[in-house]
Amino acid sequence: MNWQQVYDAIPMRFGRKDEQILTQAFEDFVGGVSQARRLFNLYKQAKNTTSGNCFTLQKMPNTHDVFLELAQENGFTEDQAEALYYSMQ
Numbered sequence: 001m002n003w004q005q006v007y008d009a010i011p012m013r014f015g016r017k018d019e020q021i022l023t024q025a026f027e028d029f030v031g032g033v034s035q036a037r038r039l040f041n042l043y044k045q046a047k048n049t050t051s052g053n054c055f056t057l058q059k060m061p062n063t064h065d066v067f068l069e070l071a072q073e074n075g076f077t078e079d080q081a082e083a084l085y086y087s088m089q
Contacts, residue, residue, distance in 0.1 A: 003029060003083035026087070030080045039084050042070045 006025050010017050027036045046067035050060050064085060071081035 002079050007083075026083060029083060030076065035076075036084075038074065039071060039076055039080065042074060042076075042081075043067055043084055043088060046070055 006029055007017070007022075010021050010025055012018070027033050030036050030039055046063050049066055050063040067085055068078060068081050072078065
């Protein structure tokens, strides 16, 4: 089962996805609370790596690409990384 199927199965509550169920489903999808935290920390690392400053003239790498690479290097699937990445947008 991929993340889109999991996400689609989460019920709506007050016109939105139920946040608690969504969080639990994501944690289950990536392998538990500790794995979800690891993946989130990798996202933060990618975000920090790609946030340049106004004095940098070189083009900064894309956060999405850096995050996917970090996630896959740390044993996460592309689908798991995409699930977190797009939830952060």
